[in-house]
Amino acid sequence: MKVTVKLIGPLIYEGGFSERELELPGPMTAAELSAYVKIDQKRPTIITRNGKAAAPADVVKDGDRVVISHIYSGG
Amino acid sequence: MKGWTGYILRVNLTDKTWKKESFTEEFAQKWVGGRGFAAKILFDELKPGIDPLGPENKLVVALGPIAGIPAPNTGKVVVAAKSPLTGFYGDGNLGSRVSDQLRKAGYDALIVEGKADKPVYLNIEDDKVEFLDAAEMWGKGTYHSNEWIYAKYGKNVGVLNIGQAGENKVLYAVIRSLEGRAGGRPGIGAVMGSKMLKAIVVKGTKQIPQHDADLMRKLGVEGLKKARELDQKSGWSKQSTDAVLGWCNEVNGLPVQNMRHTSHPEAYKLDGEHLNDARIATYGCPSCTMHCGITIHDKEGRESELDYENIGMLGPNINVFDLKQVGSLNYLCDDYGLDTISAGAVLGFYGDAIERGAAKGDFKFGDAEKGKTLLWDIATRKGEAGNLLADGALRAAKVYGNNSADYAMQVKGLEMAAYNCKSIPGQALAFGVAAIGGHHREAWIITFELKHSKRESYGPEKAAKVIELQRIRGGLFEMLVACRFPWVEVGYELENYPKFFNAVTGLDWTLENFWTAADRAYSMIKLHYLREFPEVTRKDDYPPAVWFDKSNADTEGPQKGVVLEYDKYDSLLQHYYDQRGYDKRGIPTMETLKKLGLEAEAAAASKTAKLN
Ligand code: SF4
Numbered sequence: 001m002k003v004t005v006k007l008i009g010p011l012i013y014e015g016g017f018s019e020r021e022l023e024l025p026g027p028m029t030a031a032e033l034s035a036y037v038k039i040d041q042k043r044p045t046i047i048t049r050n051g052k053a054a055a056p057a058d059v060v061k062d063g064d065r066v067v068i069s070h071i072y073s074g075g
Numbered sequence: 076m077k078g079w080t081g082y083i084l085r086v087n088l089t090d091k092t093w094k095k096e097s098f099t100e101e102f103a104q105k106w107v108g109g110r111g112f113a114a115k116i117l118f119d120e121l122k123p124g125i126d127p128l129g130p131e132n133k134l135v136v137a138l139g140p141i142a143g144i145p146a147p148n149t150g151k152v153v154v155a156a157k158s159p160l161t162g163f164y165g166d167g168n169l170g171s172r173v174s175d176q177l178r179k180a181g182y183d184a185l186i187v188e189g190k191a192d193k194p195v196y197l198n199i200e201d202d203k204v205e206f207l208d209a210a211e212m213w214g215k216g217t218y219h220s221n222e223w224i225y226a227k228y229g230k231n232v233g234v235l236n237i238g239q240a241g242e243n244k245v246l247y248a249v250i251r252s253l254e255g256r257a258g259g260r261p262g263i264g265a266v267m268g269s270k271m272l273k274a275i276v277v278k279g280t281k282q283i284p285q286h287d288a289d290l291m292r293k294l295g296v297e298g299l300k301k302a303r304e305l306d307q308k309s310g311w312s313k314q315s316t317d318a319v320l321g322w323c324n325e326v327n328g329l330p331v332q333n334m335r336h337t338s339h340p341e342a343y344k345l346d347g348e349h350l351n352d353a354r355i356a357t358y359g360c361p362s363c364t365m366h367c368g369i370t371i372h373d374k375e376g377r378e379s380e381l382d383y384e385n386i387g388m389l390g391p392n393i394n395v396f397d398l399k400q401v402g403s404l405n406y407l408c409d410d411y412g413l414d415t416i417s418a419g420a421v422l423g424f425y426g427d428a429i430e431r432g433a434a435k436g437d438f439k440f441g442d443a444e445k446g447k448t449l450l451w452d453i454a455t456r457k458g459e460a461g462n463l464l465a466d467g468a469l470r471a472a473k474v475y476g477n478n479s480a481d482y483a484m485q486v487k488g489l490e491m492a493a494y495n496c497k498s499i500p501g502q503a504l505a506f507g508v509a510a511i512g513g514h515h516r517e518a519w520i521i522t523f524e525l526k527h528s529k530r531e532s533y534g535p536e537k538a539a540k541v542i543e544l545q546r547i548r549g550g551l552f553e554m555l556v557a558c559r560f561p562w563v564e565v566g567y568e569l570e571n572y573p574k575f576f577n578a579v580t581g582l583d584w585t586l587e588n589f590w591t592a593a594d595r596a597y598s599m600i601k602l603h604y605l606r607e608f609p610e611v612t613r614k615d616d617y618p619p620a621v622w623f624d625k626s627n628a629d630t631e632g633p634q635k636g637v638v639l640e641y642d643k644y645d646s647l648l649q650h651y652y653d654q655r656g657y658d659k660r661g662i663p664t665m666e667t668l669k670k671l672g673l674e675a676e677a678a679a680a681s682k683t684a685k686l687n
Contacts, residue, residue, distance in 0.1 A: 006321075006325065008318060008321045008322045008347075009308025009310075009311075009314050009318030009319070009321070009322070009324070009347055010309060010311060010313050010314065010318065011312075012348055013310055013313060014310070016085065016638075018348055022601075046142070046522050046525060046526050048325060048326055048525070048620075050634060051325065051326060051327060051527060051633030052530075052631060052633050053525040053530065055476070067325045067326075068321070069317065069318075069321075069322045070309065070311075070327075071522050071526070072318065072319045072322060072522055073382060073519055073522070073563035073564060074319065074494070074515055074519025074520075074521060074563075075316040075319070075383055075515065075519070075560075
């Protein structure tokens with residue numbers, strides 16, 4: 001299963017990439033994908049799937065674009 | 076009284092006089108400082124209906140009880156006046172050494188009245204005030220005048236200055252400081268220019284009175300260390316505020332082409348990663364360990380300090396996706412003393428008006444070079460377009476006709492910051508009910524809307540969140556006068572701020588006390604609005620019509636076909652009014668005003684307008 005993961009802001013330094021197409025070893029939830037790309041799970045994040053907010057338990061599907069971002073507060 | 080110096084410096088430019096005035100402890104505790112002081116002083120001292128660019132307007136520079144004392148991030152000042160852009164109370168904050176220098180000179184606020192007969196600058200040194208000739212600086216940009224002042228007085232003085240935009244009374248001219256910071260979006264720089272006041276220089280040598288200076292020193296130093304640790308742990312300042320650009324683009328919240336579109340395939344070229352890669356230096360305000368100002372070389376090789384708002388509005392909002400060109404546009408705004416948000420919104424509006432056939436001109440979206448020329452024309456009010464655009468998007472729209480006001484991206488005349496909210500109702504509300512017009516400073520709830528509510532919800536939880544953030548961001552931080560970023564961006568705990576306040580004042584306040592004070596300041600600003608616009612309606616709290624226009628919805632992507640809905644927005648607004656204790660026009664009721672101890676102000680407002 002292939003998904004595109006885009007990391008935002010300081011997460012790119014944590015995950016080691018900015019945007020990457022990944023072949024996943026198996027089905028994953030949004031939270032599992034976040035851990036899989038080495039984002040500190042204690043960090044407050046917001047995850048979107050194809051532009052819409054995803055809950056941690058939402059299952060990621062083949063072809064999805066998943067964006068993981070630190071929670072911002074709009075400056 | 077401890078914490079406050081207890082004095083205000085009042086300067087009159089017409090007759091070159093000044094006096095030191097004391098204020099009471101009751102006044103201090105009721106209005107705290109910063110925005111609270113400014114809103115109250117201007118309400119008491121300005122007659123409704125005065126010309127904001129006439130000598131009867133007053134410029135207030137206001138500080139709070141922790142301003143200028145080392146702690147996170149206390150190097151800020153509030154500048155305020157009746158706004159020439161919006162026609163009622165306007166303010167803004169900026170990083171400046173005026174924060175500590177004015178307090179050390181012995182004042183919590185400065186009121187500037189009247190008008191000089193030729194360009195002057197003020198030099199304030201403790202109990203001495205000089206009115207000095209500013210001819211050498213007049214007509215020059217803010218970089219030149221700030222350097223001129225540093226060469227004469229050294230770099231430790233506090234400086235507030237304006238550029239050509241302020242001198243020429245551009246209605247969104249800002250006040251600048253520290254060669255990189257700007258504040259007073261609703262034309263507070265134009266008020267300074269209207270008074271022929273080029274700059275204010277402040278030096279103080281006294282001690283700021285504190286109840287327990289040792290405790291405050293300990294708390295402040297620990298706080299600065301903690302804010303730095305939190306920043307380093309989260310990595311926030313690697314990209315600072317611009318980290319949000321990529322996210323806005325991904326969630327369809329980016330201002331593209333006068334906010335007609337919500338994302339763009341080239342937007343990533345301006346994101347925080349690219350900004351950090353292009354970084355040549357980092358700057359910050361005094362008493363800050365997070366330094367969020369990232370500078371790059373602009374197209375012409377100058378140093379330009381960028382953040383998200385100026386990139387968003389001078390980049391995608393006018394379809395410029397070359398970071399160096401955005402840097403150039405930003406540099407020019409900074410040098411001329413133009414507000415970058417309004418400048419980007421005005422250029423976007425102009426490009427849109429030309430495309431719609433409502434205006435004539437040769438500016439096209441994406442044309443950074445023409446944008447540079449236009450910024451100069453605006454700053455100097457040169458030519459028909461420059462002169463008109465200098466009055467802001469709403470006034471230009473009224474001249475262009477053709478429903479142009481629907482496409483002027485502003486609320487109450489103040490151009491909105493870089494968030495495209497046609498499918499984000501809660502943040503649209505936040506703009507609609509921001510105290511001084513379309514500002515993002517007071518409430519930003521987009522991540523809350525997506526994560527803890529539903530994006531499409533118009534429910535009371537969003538109104539509650541806007542109020543919660545207004546109390547914190549627009550209240551606590553603007554009244555104590557400190558930067559909100561340690562709390563909003565890296566999670567430095569809010570509970571620390573009452574501790575600072577109590578250490579310097581000897582009082583025993585909790586956050587609840589600040590929420591009451593914040594509500595009082597908001598109501599005060601609402602009374603300013605009512606007094607200037609007695610015919611106020613709830614429509615004044617609506618964002619621009621284009622955000623409700625189905626034909627302007629995204630044509631693809633996850634928000635395809637989605638725009639704000641009038642009925643639902645109106646009910647969201649009603650939730651906000653109900654929770655705030657405001658009437659159907661969005662004005663505090665008599666009962667609310669009474670609860671906040673604003674009986675005298677209510678009586679004053681009732682002379683010319685109706686209260687319910
Ligand atoms: S975080 Fe940025 S805006 Fe806030 S005080 Fe520091 S440098 Fe100034």
